[in-house]
Amino acid sequence: MKFSEFLIEILFNDWFSLSNLGPFMPGETFPAYFEVEMFQRALLAAVLTTVVAGFYGSFLLMKNLALMGDGLAHVSFGGVAVGIVLGAAAPLWYALIFSVTAALIIHELQERDLLTGDASIAIFLTGMLALGLVVLRIWGQGITADIEGYLFGNLNLIDYNDLDLIVSISIISLVSLFFLHNALLATTVDAIAARIQGIPTRWIGLWFSAAVAAIVVSMVQVIGTLLVTALLVTPAATAQLVGRSFRECMVLTQLIGITSVLLGLFLSSELDTGAGSMIALVSAIVFGLVLIGTIVVNQDANKQRID
Amino acid sequence: MVQAESMLEANNLSVIRSGKIVLEDVNFQIKEGEFVGIVGPNGGGKSTLLLTILGILSPAKGDVKVFGHNPQFVNFNGKVGWVSQDAASIPTKMRMTVRELISLGTISSKNLFSFRRGKESSAVEDAIKLVGLEDLAEADIGRLSGGQRQRAVIGRALASNAELLIFDEPLVNVDRSARNGILKLLDDLCHNENKTLLMVSHDLTAIRQSAHRIVYLDGQVQFDGQPSDIPNLSGLAGLIGLEHVHSHAHKEED
Secondary structure, three states: HHHHHHHHHHHHHHOOOOHHHHHHHHOOOOHHHHHHHHHHHHHHHHHHHHHHHHHHHHHHHHHHOOEEEEEHHHHHHHHHHHHOOOOOOOOHHHHHHHHHHHHHHHHHHOOOOOOOOOHHHHHHHHHHHHHHHHHHHEEEEEEEHHHHHHHHHHHHHHOHHHHHHHHHHHHHHHHHHHHHHHHHOOOOOOOOHHHHHHHOOHHHHHHHHHHHHHHHHHHHHOOHHHHHHHHHHHHHHHHHHHOOEEEEHHHHHHHHHHHHHHHHHHHHHHHHOOOOHOOOHHHHHHHHHHHHHHHHHHHHHHHHHHH | OOOOOEEEEEEEEEEEOEEEEEEEEEEEEOHHHHHHEEOOOOOHHHHHHHHHHHOOOOOOOOEEOOOOOOOOOOOOOOOEEEEOHHHHHHOOOOOOOOHHHHHHHHOOOHHHOOOOOHHHHHHHHHHHHOOHHHHHOEEEEEHOOHHHHHHHHHHHOOOOOOOOOEEEEEOOOOOOOHHHHHHHHHHHHHHHHOEEEEEEEOOOOOOHHHHHEEEEEEOEEEEEEEEEHOOOOHHHHHOOOOHHHHHHHHHHHH
16 A cells, blocks of 8 residues: 555545545535545645645745746656656656756756856756757657646646655655754855854755755646746745745745635636646736735825825 | 953965955954954955855965864854844845844754754843844834844844854944944943954944954955054045945945
């Protein structure tokens, strides 16, 4: 029995019996996410990756690396393409190797001031994607159908092999962040000060890069390589609009992320659209609404001050 | 004798950056309890000296010793506090309270993994009090004035119980009214809290008024002594263009 199979059993049937929530859920098809095994897998994968992405995305945002996730997703896609061509049973493992390697190389090059600026990072990352596409074109005739799932996500088709990878990446990322979040925060705020304090900023940086790269891979099937940013950065950015402290932003990021995912799943199942794109759309709309809300509230406050 | 102990010393220090000799044969010492100001023109090697003291750059010749050790290989675990220019150090896309920022100062390699910070919290409260931000402890650092933010960054360095505090242009983003408050705080830290201070600044007036000793750095140490010993320091500075930079900075603030 696979670890994730065991986890699904515990969550939905044994201890937590989340499947009992099914009848209380709105909509015609949405309750299936709680009652039917393949959709239970989808729900677990979606919620778990959203939680992890929310935490790490907040730090990416603070580091001004919002598009790093997008870039690494490109690389992952290149890895998937190579994996498919080589006939791998689980191409995501190739994506993982590609993504983590690229992230570590970028981190080292940046540390040594050899690679600076958005443009050079973008060139590096699109180069890896291009490699995947060329390889696919030359050796991979006729398997383009598979590719679409990785571009736009294929949440409802996640099997236990995929889910095992997603769950492992998520748990390792969460546990390491739990122990290192203070050091990571200090490094993010002021890397020199953190280093002087005795924090091993170099190792923190390498760990963070590798973790983000792995998390991006875990999100590929949930939301698709094209839409990774929607879960990685959007909830965190929405929280920054209203939060007043770091702690508050973290809590809000999770609330916003999970709401967006559940609402996205609901709408996609009821309207029969792709799950990944609907989740991305919902989280963007939530950001838009909150943005408008804060503008209105600020204007009101200014008006009152003038009156 | 503790008083004579040198906390920081540069011996025949030369540093080369991108093929250019930035510091040449620099010698000076800082003893415990001193407040030393470093002035000099842009490109005179002030930031290079700081980065070398912090162990980030390595000397081409000679050495730097902090607490008697080479800073490149020794982890001072909070004994050295670094106070950067606040605007350069705090990311803008982040919400964080003053208390959250200051508490980051308590982390070192010794408590890297700990997530309950009970023991450290008294150090944090002390630091908040010392920099006079009790009323703003829960305020978002993004909404503070330049002077208040600079106090918060100083508080972060104090939370680690640093004995040697190194300031990089602490007055750059601070307006005139807050400037004297910061200088008073630095004075307090030196005289009442027994901290040793090293401050780099363009603000010659500020350095003359608060530092015990001035080191004038222009590739080499051009002057090292008490402010009163060189009545024509501003003349010297004007010659090299320092005073110009200094007055320019004030114009921008106004």
